[in-house]
Amino acid sequence: MNPKYRRLFITVIIVLTLGLATKLILMALEDNIVYFYTPNDLLEKFGNTQNIKNKIRIGGLVLESSVKKERDKTVFMITDRKKEVKVVFDGSLPDLFREGQGIVAEGIFKNSNFFASEVLAKHDENYMPPEVADALKKNNVWKGESN
Amino acid sequence: MVPELGHILLIITFSIAAMQCVYWLYNLKHATSDVILFLQKGSLINFLFIFLSFVILTFSFITSDFSLLIVSNNSHTLKPLIYKISGVWGNHEGSLLLWVLILSAFTFFVSFNTAINSRLLASIIGVQTLILSLFLAFILFTSNPFERVDVLPLDGRGLNPLLQDPGLALHPPMLYIGYVGLSVSFSFAVAALITGEINKDWARQMRPWITVAWCALTIGIALGSWWAYYELGWGGWWFWDPVENASFMPWLISTALIHCVRILEKKLIFINWTILLSILAFSFSLLGTFIVRSGLLTSVHAFASDPSRGVFILIILGISIGVPLILYTIKSSSFNEDKSSFDIVSKESAILINNLFLTTATLTVLIGTLYPLFLDAINGNKVSIGPAYYNATFAPIMAPVVLLMAIAPFLSWKKNIDKNFTKKIMFLSIVTFLGGILLHLMEEKSVFALMCGSLSIWLFTGVITDLISKIREAKVKFQNINQFFFFISKINLGIHVAHIGVAIFLAGVTGEQFYKSEYNERKKVGDIISIGTKSLKFDKIENIDGPNYNSLMATFTLYENNKFVSKLRPEKRFYPNEKSQTTEAAILSSFWGDTYLVLGEGDNETGWSLRIYNNPLVSWIWGGACFMAVGGILSIIQNSSRFRNV
Numbered sequence: 001m002n003p004k005y006r007r008l009f010i011t012v013i014i015v016l017t018l019g020l021a022t023k024l025i026l027m028a029l030e031d032n033i034v035y036f037y038t039p040n041d042l043l044e045k046f047g048n049t050q051n052i053k054n055k056i057r058i059g060g061l062v063l064e065s066s067v068k069k070e071r072d073k074t075v076f077m078i079t080d081r082k083k084e085v086k087v088v089f090d091g092s093l094p095d096l097f098r099e100g101q102g103i104v105a106e107g108i109f110k111n112s113n114f115f116a117s118e119v120l121a122k123h124d125e126n127y128m129p130p131e132v133a134d135a136l137k138k139n140n141v142w143k144g145e146s147n
Numbered sequence: 148m149v150p151e152l153g154h155i156l157l158i159i160t161f162s163i164a165a166m167q168c169v170y171w172l173y174n175l176k177h178a179t180s181d182v183i184l185f186l187q188k189g190s191l192i193n194f195l196f197i198f199l200s201f202v203i204l205t206f207s208f209i210t211s212d213f214s215l216l217i218v219s220n221n222s223h224t225l226k227p228l229i230y231k232i233s234g235v236w237g238n239h240e241g242s243l244l245l246w247v248l249i250l251s252a253f254t255f256f257v258s259f260n261t262a263i264n265s266r267l268l269a270s271i272i273g274v275q276t277l278i279l280s281l282f283l284a285f286i287l288f289t290s291n292p293f294e295r296v297d298v299l300p301l302d303g304r305g306l307n308p309l310l311q312d313p314g315l316a317l318h319p320p321m322l323y324i325g326y327v328g329l330s331v332s333f334s335f336a337v338a339a340l341i342t343g344e345i346n347k348d349w350a351r352q353m354r355p356w357i358t359v360a361w362c363a364l365t366i367g368i369a370l371g372s373w374w375a376y377y378e379l380g381w382g383g384w385w386f387w388d389p390v391e392n393a394s395f396m397p398w399l400i401s402t403a404l405i406h407c408v409r410i411l412e413k414k415l416i417f418i419n420w421t422i423l424l425s426i427l428a429f430s431f432s433l434l435g436t437f438i439v440r441s442g443l444l445t446s447v448h449a450f451a452s453d454p455s456r457g458v459f460i461l462i463i464l465g466i467s468i469g470v471p472l473i474l475y476t477i478k479s480s481s482f483n484e485d486k487s488s489f490d491i492v493s494k495e496s497a498i499l500i501n502n503l504f505l506t507t508a509t510l511t512v513l514i515g516t517l518y519p520l521f522l523d524a525i526n527g528n529k530v531s532i533g534p535a536y537y538n539a540t541f542a543p544i545m546a547p548v549v550l551l552m553a554i555a556p557f558l559s560w561k562k563n564i565d566k567n568f569t570k571k572i573m574f575l576s577i578v579t580f581l582g583g584i585l586l587h588l589m590e591e592k593s594v595f596a597l598m599c600g601s602l603s604i605w606l607f608t609g610v611i612t613d614l615i616s617k618i619r620e621a622k623v624k625f626q627n628i629n630q631f632f633f634f635i636s637k638i639n640l641g642i643h644v645a646h647i648g649v650a651i652f653l654a655g656v657t658g659e660q661f662y663k664s665e666y667n668e669r670k671k672v673g674d675i676i677s678i679g680t681k682s683l684k685f686d687k688i689e690n691i692d693g694p695n696y697n698s699l700m701a702t703f704t705l706y707e708n709n710k711f712v713s714k715l716r717p718e719k720r721f722y723p724n725e726k727s728q729t730t731e732a733a734i735l736s737s738f739w740g741d742t743y744l745v746l747g748e749g750d751n752e753t754g755w756s757l758r759i760y761n762n763p764l765v766s767w768i769w770g771g772a773c774f775m776a777v778g779g780i781l782s783i784i785q786n787s788s789r790f791r792n793v
Contacts, residue, residue: 006488014503021507021544025514028539029532033518036529057531072669072756092667092747092756134529 034106038080038132042109052109055117058085059104059132067099078105078114080136085109089116102132150215153203154293160196160251161287163189164280171273175341178269186272187258193279194255201235201248204292208235213303216294217241223305223724225695233316234306240292242319246436247282249320249327253356254279257331263352270338271331278330281463289456305724308696314374322367322394326432328360329401333429333471336422340474345418345482350411353425355783357408361401362779368394369772380730380745382760384659384768387537392516393435396509400428403505405779406498413560415485416495420502423475430468431509437464490562497555504548511540549602549653552646553609556639557616571612579605596661603653610646614638636785645778652771658740658764665761671754678759681742682706683715688755696720698731701746701755705735717746741765 036057037045046052063077063084074093077084087105097103097119107116167189174182208231213219221238222231236242254275263271286292309315335353339345371394376384385391404424411421437460489495515532522528554572557565565571582604583597617638635641668676676683686702703715715733722729733744740763747756 009491010499013500017503017507021511021540024540024543025511028536029514029518032532032535032539034531034533036531057529072667092745092758 036104038082039078039085040080040083042085042114043083046109047112055106055108057104057106058087058109058114060085060102061132061136062097062099062101062103064099078103080132085114086112087114087116087119089119091116091118093119102136104132149203150207150212150293150295153200154291156196156200156203157283157287157293160193160200161280161283163196164193164276164283167276168273168280171269171276174269178266180265182269183258183261183265183272186269186276190251190255190258190272190276193276194251197244197248197251201244204241204244205232205235208232211303213300214295215292216296217292219296219300219303221306222303223695224302225724226306226311227694229313229316230306230311233310233319236319236323237306237310240286240290240294242323243282243286243290244292245320246323246327247279247286249323250275250279250282250330253327253331257334257356260352262348264344264348266342267335267338267344267349270341271334274334274337274341275330278334278467281466285456285459285463289459302724305695305722308720308722308725308727308729309378312374312378314370314378318367318370318374320367321363321370325360325362325364325367325394326397326436328356328363329397329429329432331356331360332401332404332425336425337471337474339422340471340478343478343481345415345422347412347415350408350421351786354405354408354412354786357401357405357425357428358779358783361398361405362776364394364398364401365772365776365779368398369769369776373769376765377732377734378729380732382663382665382732382743382745382758382762384765387515387532387534389516392512396512396516397428397431397435399505399509399512400424400431403502403509404428407502410495410498414487415483416487417499418482418484419475419479422479424502424506426468426471426475430464433464433467487561489560492558492563492568494555494558494560497551497558500551501548501555504544508541508544508548511544512537515540546598546602549606549649552649553606556610556613556642556646567616571616574612575605575608578608582608590662592661596657599653599661600657603650603657606646606653607650610643610650614640614643617643632784635781639782639785641778641780641782641785643778644781645775648771648774648776648778650771651767651774655764655767655769655771659762659768662763663760663765666757666759668757668759669749669754670757672751674754676757676759678761680708681712681761682709683744683759685755686714688751691718693720695724696722699746703733703744705742715742715744717744719746736766738766739763 034055034057036059039058039060042056042058058078060078060080063079066077066084068075073088073090075086075088078087079085087107089105089107094103104120105114105116106118106120107114109115167186170182170185207215207218208222209228211218211222211224211231213222217238217240218234221241222234226234234241236245254272257275258268258272260268332353335349335356339349368391371391372384375386376382404421407417407421407424410417515536519530519532522530553575557568557571559565579601583601586600586604587597621634621637664679666676666678670676670685672685672687674685676685682705684704684706686704688699688701691698691700697720699719699721701717703717705712705715713735715735717733718731720729720731721727730745733746735742740761743760743762745758747758749755
């Protein structure tokens with residue numbers, strides 16, 4: 001293959017690969033993005049439609065004295081001090097899960113309940129997930145220093 | 148007074164480095180041996196002074212000198228010695244000092260690489276020193292590690308308990324050696340752009356530096372993943388977390404670079420591409436360092452940041468990535484390439500495709516990492532991108548790379564001369580097909596499991612086939628150690644070992660991703676849990692005091708086929724100083740797989756929640772990474788001038 005054909009050959013495979021990659025990326029971005037909502041945003045946007053197909057994340061504080069253990073399930077309210085959403089979770093909770101703590105839960109919103117497949121709380125008492133901090137700031141209930 | 152000495156040493160080093168840069172630029176056109184000597188001596192002094200300064204900081208941590216801000220914020224008198232030392236780089240300022248220490252060490256070592264022609268060498272040292280002075284300025288103006296506190300605290304605030312771990316003590320230094328090591332190939336590339344001098348020797352001199360950086364990066368990433376596996380208690384080893392991606396992208400690019408530079412060593416083609424990759428590799432390192440540290444992305448790695456640092460970081464990134472790219476667009480067309488040709492079926496083509504796919508794979512990771520930031524900036528939507536995205540983009544792009552990896556080593560340069568080429572491919576296909584059927588019969592899983600497992604078998608067979616045929620061709624007898632090295636150099640053992648590492652890694656991934664099983668139980672003391680052929684007996688649960696934590700420790704006995712195997716002791720630790728809790732999983736590792744046990748919350752009345760994972764072949768993941776790194780080291784040895792020309 002002399003340099004002239006080499007250039008053609010290289011261009012063709014680059015175009016093919018990049019085209020394929022773009023296609024894959026666009027498809028994956030459409031299906032696999034997980035949006036984040038605060039309880040207020042969630043209810044405002046999807047409160048009437050009841051069901052969302054895709055996985056979403058919801059963040060806020062664990063409402064005080066709302067945590068109940070029912071066999072393997074944990075049920076609690078998550079709040080942004082404006083609205084609350086009921087969260088049902090059947091996995092094991094992270095170490096720093098406690099009332100008043102900022103957490104993020106990932107799962108599906110169905111019949112006004114949030115069925116979490118994962119609950120994330122960071123391993124530091126002072127830590128607040130930034131999305132939660134933003135949401136609380138928006139509602140003027142943020143008390144801590146900025147992180 | 149001692150910490151001030153550390154600070155002063157940094158100021159002196161900054162002045163020397165800045166002076167060196169001016170001197171280098173002034174003498175850009177005539178790099179005499181005097182110029183080189185001056186730059187060499189400067190590099191030596193820089194290295195020594197930064198080293199001393201680093202020793203002073205470490206000493207402050209060991210002696211718990213809480214008059215220093217970062218010591219009081221990140222250390223505690225009760226912390227074990229090793230974590231007092233690793234606390235030095237467990238914070239923003241200290242980690243930057245480690246960064247420049249490694250940079251000055253690399254600069255010093257490369258400055259004595261006199262096999263490089265003097266004009267190139269002067270510019271290489273010059274570029275290295277320029278980066279060094281930028282970072283020293285960053286440290287001195289925004290992140291002084293020797294800053295004092297106003298009021299002396301009684302004790303320090305301690306280090307995040309998650310980071311108090313031996314694996315993690317070593318993870319940042321290894322990663323930094325990898326990141327910073329890539330600065331050398333970057334300097335080679337920029338020096339080539341400045342001087343316009345590039346030849347096969349340039350590639351030959353550059354390759355060992357890339358390989359060193361690549362090995363360190365491999366080990367560093369593997370250590371981080373291993374730590375995540377046993378410390379976070381989620382049973383996973385890779386989460387496609389932005390911070391992991393930040394270290395993975397330079398790895399992918401430098402992998403491409405290692406392969407690509409081999410073509411340039413043979414003949415002068417793809418010069419521009421090699422230079423571009425060298426610049427990109429280090430740019431990704433810088434991006435990695437800062438993406439992690441800036442707090443732009445949240446994780447355990449992020450240290451609090453202030454806006455002045457952000458601006459400074461942008462300036463450094465702008466200079467170190469922007470200027471070389473501008474130089475590149477101006478100069479890249481001026482290099483003369485060889486006019487030789489090669490067949491479609493040849494080593495050149497194979498490496499070309501390898502490079503294309505590796506960079507495309509990097510692109511998918513980059514988009515996955517930055518897209519959430521982009522979306523947030525555009526319309527304030529908060530999104531996260533998880534493993535599903537990467538499984539749909541990264542995995543299908545990497546699969547052809549593995550397919551090619553098995554057969555590319557059969558090929559020769561320029562054109563295929565292996566008469567058995569098709570026979571070998573037939574053999575590989577048959578073995579893989581049979582292996583796939585066996586895998587399917589053993590335990591029926593998804594089609595992806597089958598594909599992943601088959602790729603591992605394919606690659607494994609390919610490497611072994613190639614190794615055997617290379618040994619046959621070599622016909623070297625060896626009685627002493629030198630001849631042994633001639634031998635491994637002739638058969639190119641490094642390549643085989645590194646590629647086998649990928650096959651082992653893939654086998655581990657197949658086991659962990661597709662064949663693992665998870666059990667969630669709530670059990671009381673005395674209960675027995677059965678998991679497959681194994682069973683676990685809950686013996687007791689008790690409170691135990693550690694050096695700087697209190698632990699709730701459960702004891703289990705693991706039986707397999709009713710025979711005693713081992714005791715397992717998962718813990719929940721509470722660190723009073725840091726007011727935080729960690730989960731210590733109990734892991735029994737063996738060659739064929741791990742039993743992974745996590746203690747959750749609960750009490751003696753209602754029982755304790757337990758999570759148990761069976762992770763087949765999981766340790767092969769890190770074993771594979773070790774093989775890759777060993778392969779890299781072997782390739783440095785076998786390509787050293789002593790053994791090459793035989």
